[in-house]
Amino acid sequence: MRYLWFSLLLLPLLLSPFPFYLTLLNFFAIAALVALSLYVLTGLGGMTSFAQAAFMGMGAYATALLTVKGGYSPWLGLLLGLGLALVLALVLGGLTVRLKGHFLPLSTIAWQVALYILAGNLVGLTGGHTGLTDLPALVLFGLPLDNAFRYAFLSLFLLALLVLALHNLRESRLGRALLALRGDALAAASFGVDPAALRLKAFLLSGFLAGLAGFLYAHFLRFVNPTPFSLEASIKYLVMAVAGGVGAIPGVLLGAALFTGLEDWLKDLLPLLLGRQGNYETIAYGLILAAILILAPRGLWPLLARYLPRREGRLPREAPLPERPLLGGEGQVVLEAQGLRKAFGGLLAVNGVSLSLRRGEILALIGPNGAGKSTTFNLITGAIPPDAGEVRLLGRPITGLPPHRIHPLGLARTFQHPHLFPELSVLENVALGTYARTRAGFLQVLLGLHRKEEARALATAYRALKRVGLESLALEKAERLPAGQQRLLEIARALASGASVLLLDEPGAGLRAGEKRELAHLLKSLAREGYSILIVDHDMDLIMGLADRVVVMNYGEKIAEGTPKEVQKDPLVRAAYLGEVA
Structure with a gap:
C-alpha cells in the first residue's frame, strides 16, 4: 500500500x-x-x-x-x-x-x-x-x-x-x-x-x-x-467495482481506471461504427461486464493477482489479551434451561425440555435424528426465541436475547456444519472470536490507531490455535483445511473469545479415530481447568467415554438423564435408539 x-x-x-x-x-x-x-x-x-x-x-x-x-x-x-x-x-x-x-x-x-x-x-x-x-x-x-x-x-x-x-x-x-x-x-x-x-x-x-x-x-x-x-450512473459505478474485483481494494481501483478510460474511448469509437444516435456505450458496458464475469467471476484483480508475488503473513509477537475469569464456582450451575418449548407451525420440535450444566462438567445432549437436539441448542444460544421456558446463564435470564448479546456474557458455540470464512486465514478466522473482547471503533481503525489491540487479538487467536494443535496452519486459508481440522478451528475460535461455557454441535463429525481421541483429551483437559461444556454428537463411543452426564431427547422431549452407564441401561433410551420395546 x-x-x-x-x-x-x-x-x-x-x-x-x-x-x-x-x-x-x-x-x-x-x-x-x-x-x-x-x-x-x-x-x-x-x-x-x-x-x-x-x-x-x-x-x-x-x-x-x-x-x-x-x-x-x-x-x-x-x-x-x-x-x-x-x-x-x-x-x-x-x-x-x-x-x-x-x-x-x-x-x-x-x-x-x-x-x-x-x-x-x-x-x-x-x-x-x-x-x-x-x-x-x-x-x-x-x-x-x-x-x-x-x-x-x-x-x-x-x-x-x-x-x-x-x-x-x-x-x-x-x-x-x-x-x-x-x-x-x-x-x-x-x-x-x-x-x-x-x-x-x-x-x-x-x-x-x-x-x-x-x-x-x-x-x-x-x-x-x-x-x-x-440510476444509470449508479449502475456504472457498480459495474466498475464488480468488474475489477469488488472484494479487494486494488480490484476496485483497477475497475475504476479501466472503465474511466473505456468510457471516453467508447464514446468516440461507437458513433463512428454505429451512427451518431443512441448511448451505445451502455450496451458495450454490459457486454464487457458479461465477458469479464464469464472469464473471471470474481473480477479481474483475482485473475491478475495470481501472477504477482504473494505477501507472506507474519505470526503475532505481541502478548495476548488478558485471560477472562471462568464463570461460576466449583460445581456451581452455570447454564440452566427450564421448560423450553418451541413449535414450528403444527410441529412441536421441543416440548418442556430442562437441563443444567455445572462448572467443569461435560454434559452431552443426545438423541436420534429429529429428536430436537439442534432446536434446543439454538434456543439456548439465542439463535431462535422459545415459545415458552427460560434460559439462565449463571443465574441471569438470557431468554430471548439475540446471540450477539449472549456471547459477551461468557457463552460461545460451534455449529453442526463448520461456519468458516474462506477469504480469511486460519488465524483471522480464530481472531473473529476476539471481537467482543476488543473495542476499536471505525474512527480508530480508519486512522490506524487500533494496531496494538489488533496485534494482541491475533496473538490470542494464535494461542488458541496452539491449544488445539493447528498453530502450524495459522497462515493458511481456512478453506484448505479438511473437515476435521475445520471443527478444531471452530473450537479454537470459541476459546479465543474468552468464553467459559462452550456449546459444541457435533465436534466429532468428520474426525478420524485418532483425531477423536485427541478431541476427547482436549475437552477433558478444558473441563479440568473449569470450562463447562455442552456437547451434541451422534458418536456414542465418543460421548460415553467423554461425558460426565447425558441428557437424552426423543420427539422433542427429554426421556432420560444421568451418567453414561445409567443412560445406556435405560429402557426408553434403548427403545429410541434400537427400536426395542420399553
Whole structure:
C-alpha cells in the first residue's frame, strides 16, 4: 500500500504534458472514491446498493447551493455535503440494512430514482435539468485549484488517504466482522457482532465516501445537474467495482481506471461504427461486464493477482489479551434451561425440555435424528426465541436475547456444519472470536490507531490455535483445511473469545479415530481447568467415554438423564435408539 500512495501522487507530474489525460485522471480519482464506497458496502459487507450516485448528488448539490446561491466557502459546502450524505445514508440504511435477498438492492433503486426525479423537478432550487453553473474553484493554502493539474493533487491525495484508511479497516476486527456478516450473519452474531448496527455503520461510511466524491466532482467541473447522479450512473459505478474485483481494494481501483478510460474511448469509437444516435456505450458496458464475469467471476484483480508475488503473513509477537475469569464456582450451575418449548407451525420440535450444566462438567445432549437436539441448542444460544421456558446463564435470564448479546456474557458455540470464512486465514478466522473482547471503533481503525489491540487479538487467536494443535496452519486459508481440522478451528475460535461455557454441535463429525481421541483429551483437559461444556454428537463411543452426564431427547422431549452407564441401561433410551420395546 505504501507504494500505491507514492505512485498515485506521481501521476500528475508524469501526465502534466497531456491535459486531456490529466482530466481523465481526475475523473478516475472521483470514480475510484465511489468504487471504494462499494468496496466497503459490497466487498466487505455483502450488501448491494444502486444508490451511490444519489450520495454523490447530495455532496454535489449541497456545496453547489451553498456556494452559488449562498456565497459561502466551498469548504463549508464540503461539511454540509458530507453531513447530508450521512443523513441520507442513515435514513436509507436504517430502513434497508435489515432487508435480505433482492429487497435491499430494489429499495436502493427506489431511493435513487426518487432523488433523481426530485433534483430534476425542483427548478427553483436545483435549476432542474439545466443545473447550477459557475461554482467557485477550490482554494487550498491560497492556491486556486482551477486546472486539472492542480486539482489532481487534491483528488489523488484524498484517494490515497482513503485507500490507506480502508486497508486499515480490512486488517481489523471490523473488517473481519463485515466479511463474516457477508458470509454468515448468525455465525458473526455468535461471537458478538451486532449485524444490523455494523451494517448501518458500513452504510454510513459508504455514503461518506460517495458524498466526498460528489463534492470533488462538483468543484472540478464547476457545474452540477442531475444526469451524473442518475440510476444509470449508479449502475456504472457498480459495474466498475464488480468488474475489477469488488472484494479487494486494488480490484476496485483497477475497475475504476479501466472503465474511466473505456468510457471516453467508447464514446468516440461507437458513433463512428454505429451512427451518431443512441448511448451505445451502455450496451458495450454490459457486454464487457458479461465477458469479464464469464472469464473471471470474481473480477479481474483475482485473475491478475495470481501472477504477482504473494505477501507472506507474519505470526503475532505481541502478548495476548488478558485471560477472562471462568464463570461460576466449583460445581456451581452455570447454564440452566427450564421448560423450553418451541413449535414450528403444527410441529412441536421441543416440548418442556430442562437441563443444567455445572462448572467443569461435560454434559452431552443426545438423541436420534429429529429428536430436537439442534432446536434446543439454538434456543439456548439465542439463535431462535422459545415459545415458552427460560434460559439462565449463571443465574441471569438470557431468554430471548439475540446471540450477539449472549456471547459477551461468557457463552460461545460451534455449529453442526463448520461456519468458516474462506477469504480469511486460519488465524483471522480464530481472531473473529476476539471481537467482543476488543473495542476499536471505525474512527480508530480508519486512522490506524487500533494496531496494538489488533496485534494482541491475533496473538490470542494464535494461542488458541496452539491449544488445539493447528498453530502450524495459522497462515493458511481456512478453506484448505479438511473437515476435521475445520471443527478444531471452530473450537479454537470459541476459546479465543474468552468464553467459559462452550456449546459444541457435533465436534466429532468428520474426525478420524485418532483425531477423536485427541478431541476427547482436549475437552477433558478444558473441563479440568473449569470450562463447562455442552456437547451434541451422534458418536456414542465418543460421548460415553467423554461425558460426565447425558441428557437424552426423543420427539422433542427429554426421556432420560444421568451418567453414561445409567443412560445406556435405560429402557426408553434403548427403545429410541434400537427400536426395542420399553
